[in-house]
Amino acid sequence: MTFPTQIEIGIKLFEANLKQAWRDKTNWVTAGMFAITALLLYSFAFNLTGGLVRNLLPGVIWTVFLFSGIFATAQSFQQDRQHGILDALKISPIHPMTIYIAKTLTNILMLLLIEFALLLGATILFSEPLFVPQLLLIVTIGTIGYTALSTLLSAINLDRDNGGLLLPVLALPLLVPLLIASVEATSASLQQEASTAPWILLLSLFTIWSAAIATLMFPLAD
Amino acid sequence: MQDLAIETNRLTRRYNGLPALNRVSIQITSGSRIALLGNNGSGKTTLLTILSTLLQPSEGSATILGYDVAKKSTALRNVIGFIRHQPMLYENFSPVEDLELFAKIYRVSDARERITRLLTNVGIWHLRDEAIGTLSRGQKQRLMIAKALLHKPKVLLLDEPEIGLDQNGLRMLDELILMREKEDSTPITVLAATHREDRVATWATGFVRLERGQIIETTLSENTE
DSSP states (O other): OOHHHHHHHHHHHHHHHHHHHHHOOHHHHHHHHHHHHHHHHHHHHSOOOTTHHHHHHHHHHHHHHHHHHHHHHHTTTHHHHHTTHHHHHHTSSOOHHHHHHHHHHHHHHHHHHHHHHHHHHHHHHHTSOOOOHHHHHHHHHHHHHHHHHHHHHHHHTTTSTTHHHHHHHHHHHHHHHHHHHHHHHHHHHHHSSSOSHHHHHHHHHHHHHHHHHHHHHGGGOO | OOOEEEEEEEEEEEETTEEEEEEEEEEEETTOEEEEEOOTTSSHHHHHHHHTTSSOOSEEEEEETTEEGGGTOHHHHHHEEEEOSSOOOOTTSOHHHHHHHHHHHTTOTTHHHHHHHHHHHTTOGGGTTSOGGGSOHHHHHHHHHHHHHTTOOSEEEEESTTTTOOHHHHHHHIIIIIIOOTTOOSOOEEEEEOSOHHHHHHHOSEEEEEETTEEEEESSOOOOO
16 A cells, blocks of 8 residues: 555544544543643642742643643553454554554644643633743644653553553653653743753654654554 | 465464464365354464454464465455454444445445445444444444445455344345355355354355364365475
């Protein structure tokens, strides 16, 4: 099957994944509720006023994003496996990489919707302009990076009974460099003093690395 | 000599060192309808799962229409249809949505027309817009039959296709798959695992009986290479 054909099929599969995610909202509602609750708790736990908020927000934002993302992506392929859809796709002429890319893009889109909504909420809660283009860019790049890796790890964990538990254990050490770059880039963006360019560049490199490795590894995941 | 549709050579699969399938060698000619018989745990599902490309053999080889199963090529996947114990369906899609997606994946040219015909033939056209999750086991099995036939496969691998089907469903199964596919005169090679030995004589041209992963009785010529 040719490359353009795979792209065409990948788009159809992406649409199907979105439809499936929209109709069965379990993972996404859980992730969204966790993120809202965590953000509210942080806003009450810390008295985030004045300059202090800018020091703490990068950590707060990325902790919330990371754990809600892991909640959502941990079950990425679980439902497909339970209903036999993954096997139906595996015996079809579709390339495994196409299956992975379509699922990862679905996860990225759904997570970005949650994250952008949270940034809007945090803007109100912390009285800080967080819904700004530079921060949205950092969040988008960081989300692509960690979702690429956590989607792969969720596929690796499929046949393990404690797969959901194993995902954070496997994912978090691998994601440390990417998270550091995300937090630093966010911090630099909020402080408006330091240049964000080096951190965004580093974040982009980690994202490209994790997306490329995960795409190449997925066909071997079974 | 007739063309071979399925050939296995000392096909072996072990789980934790124990063989589920042990040096199985068979040759099935094109157009044959072979019943795969045996008790639970005899290796029927393992054999079909290897042939479907979902499972790698531990040893030995298998080819379908000349394509090596282990290479999992696109060409091979275009010629096989597979029905297994569990349905392989999007539970929150309708039958039409599920079939439309797979018609795109298999590049079925006359998709809409073919989906209409298949859903009508399997008797669930009236359920075309219902969520698959709300269908009964038998209705899902009918949908699986339609899905397996969607891309006009040349080889059908069936793992207990009778599951959940009522008498009408069994007649439909015989007509569509086991005897012939109604709208297509091209002969299909069928390898079907079944516990319904009482029905085998009505559709099978031969059989293979497995026990503990080995062939103990067959009407096929065994591959002795």
